[in-house]
Amino acid sequence: MQSRRILLVDDEPALLEVCREGLNEKGYSVLTASNGEEALQLLEQEHVDLVVSDIKMPRLGGLDLIKEIRERHLDIAVIVLTGYGTIENAVECLQQGASEYLLKPFDFSRLTHKIEKVFEERRLKQYDSEVGGLLHILSLERELSMELDEPSLLKRFLRHVRKTFRPTALAYFAPRQERMEPLIVLGQYFKDNEALEWFEQAADSVASTAQPRLFDPMNIAASKLAKKIALSGVSAMAAPLNAFYEQDGVLVIVRDTQNAPLNGNGNGRSNGFNLNDLQLFSIFTAHAGSAAGYHRSCRRMQRMNVEFITSYVQAVEAKDPYTKGHSEVVRDICLLLGEALGLDPDQLNDLGAAALLHDIGKIGIPDEILNKPESLTSAEQRIMRRHPAIARDILAGVKSLNSILPLVYHHHERYDGSGYPDGLNGEDIPYMARILQVADGFEAMTSNRAYQQARGAQEALQILQAGAGKQWDPRIVEAWIHLVENGDAPRFCTMSPVTS
Template sequence: MAVHDEPRASILIVDDEQSLLDICGDALSEAGYTVHIANDGPSALRMLDQLPGLDLVISDLRMPKMSGLDLLKKLKEGVSEADFLIMTGFGSIETAVESIRLGAADYLPKPFNISHLLLKVERILQIRRNREDRKKLTNIVRVLNLSQAMNTKLDMNSLTNEFLSQVQKNFNPDGIVLFLHENGGLQSKASRGGLLHNNPHLGRWTKLLGERVFRQQLPELVHIPKKGPVQLSSEGPPPDSSITSIMAAPMTTRMKGIGSIVLLRNTAKPDFSREHSQLLNVFAAHTASAFENARLYGQLWDMNLEVIRSFAQAVEAKDVYTRGHSERVAIYATHLGNRLGLTKDELHLLYTGGILHDIGKIGIPDIILNKPSKLTTDEFTVMQRHPELGRAILNQVTSFGDILPIIFYHHERVDGDGYPMGLHQEEIPFLARVLSVVDSFEAMTSDRAYRKALPMNIVRNVLQEGAGRQWQDDLVRIWLEEIEKPTFRSLQQVDSNGHVEFQNVPDA
């Protein structure tokens, strides 16, 4: 007998003729296959429930209780994903065509010799292996595409929309429901698909399924026969007779479960397969990690924002006239950045840079900061050091590295007469050019130790005259358009303590 290190494949032989079962079983076992046998169709169906990894079913065509073609139909309804080889002594070309049409991999007429059987089996299994290899490669590409898409998002709304789009594209469901664990329970965060619209009963049933999958931390794949419902669990079948295939997966990180996702299909589409369920499970695990990272990033951003604001408040404590200046510059810069179509990352940098742009003034003597008259040349020289001092302070914080150019260059002028480096035009980092416009606007429109806030018509004139010299001209033009809009006043609300609360601050 030949010796094999491990079984090559798992095969179920179904025939009502025991002698043929014995001959085929011995030959396939000798060839290294794991062999199971059944004497009729109903017995085979019962065995298939216990053989989820089966590769091939070899079945006689004519058998009592259930024909080979009927058994094939059951497999193709989702009972098993095994390939199917049908054999019969009553064969005809019509039978062969019908079996292939129903999804059989091949047809073997009786009588046959064992070598012919082994060749058919090996050919079918080789095609199956090639198909599985292609599926694995395709699924790897799908997971990589998901990871790449999710890695570009940091906020929960963007992550949720991207995840649902990827699920829609890869699984083509008729309904999707995403559940996340929040406030002590599982909450429906998003849903898509016509199946769930105006169907509250289905919504409640779907939530029960999502909760069970979340609680048990196990995926589920269920097929509902088109003729009559099947009992899925204690909750019963879904209250929608059009649904024939459902799969659900838990969303779990290494530390904890964070939610679940449920997909539904109706009769117009093929049932979800075990491969679909496995891929959804991988998708859910990847996305769970991305969601958890977004949550942690949000917490980190909130903590950083508190630190950043404390820096700004430390500066403004030295000069009561500039209270709220940094926050106002931050929100103005973000507003202008939104109008310019900047990315979310750039808006974050503008907002943070706005709050921190004057941090270097903490190193400027109070007598200069609060002088009620014009600064002398020497005093102005000292004041001009604050961008350099700000960069030196923030240079100690690694996460602020991308903000340093905004801090250091926000007093440069496009004509080269600014400080500290005297840069021209595009030599000045773009975000610093954006901040410069709104910083000057805010300074002119607020009270200072040496003067009251300037009237708006004067501020407009100063900005227009400085366009192309102090500030980039198109940025000035766009900013002047924005401040004329009725919505501009709603950008900020100042309470009685002088604290500024801003709307539309970019989310983490």
């Protein structure tokens, strides 16, 4: 919490001082200003996470301050305080972008509750944004897999790029007679031939290195040609786009941050591209190039995308050093247990895939929660419990994995109905999800974690036996204990029989 910085804006010095002292005691770093103009000056110089502002102030009031924050594209939440509380004021504040509204006079505890609520909502929004990049990629895969001819494939890809990145214009360049020439140009911006010439040069530099590149307004404006044609305020990205029409090309997308509104109703202006955009754009172009090269082989495309998603499992486990290899071990236990329970080959394939991917949703959970050695707070538990839903949303984008969605989504239900996300109980929990629960629980108990040391296999089986009928399906627990006691699972444990 100490890294959170709050700016308090109010023309009542006594109120500022009381709130500043109270928030400092809560661990926040606090700045103060007596009106909106002072606040804007501070925002130009200091990093601030949250503004808490009065509405009625001299020189510049709270509503005008919110408008300035929005127009300057500052990513800052705002809580409005006012003694002039009406429904109209509340609605206007929220319409202008305020996150919360609090009437004066107020208890300090209510203010801290509002602040904590805003920060938690922004954390959740950030996690959703990180997962959103993966969802965009999977959506792109689904759309590209629908096309079998190359022109339609390229057309659909470019449409998806425009939908995701909202560029002012884009151009696809390909080599012709030792220089890059535009094959496809979309957007009024490129009617300026000199502007198109500058981006031809940019495409040429990207083609020579075969590396994606971000062109922000500063490095674009630094070139002589850009100065000549007034390209200030223009942001662009370029990345290799291979395999289309049997040659390697470069896709350039451009965003005019000064002259083009971000949305159709004209509210606000678009921001320039950033490194996160470039990373996602690079994945897009790489994926489209692969699709163009293998568009006649749908099976091949599906395998590539399963491998791609599997890499996210490794990314999840890389976030927590204690869980490296966890999913692979859970898969192997599931296959051994599933075979003993009489599953057919197709069911075993689904169970193995679900076991491998069951924790993929943790890609959207912050490291400080995944690796926390102490018990999680209720707020942290709510965040952690979102990972089955995140996993379901990620995997839903791949049609070939639809059959495993119930297994992944319900692997944290409990047999007595006290689990999550849906509180299913008994036979309502998918059968193979119940197998996954036992395998996941046994592996977690017998491995080191940030919050616990590994238990011995003997102790882990006793815990499973004690939880049979409460957390786990008793028949599946009995089947796993039988396998271990008979020596059929030597890779996972060597032990004496369980005693009651």
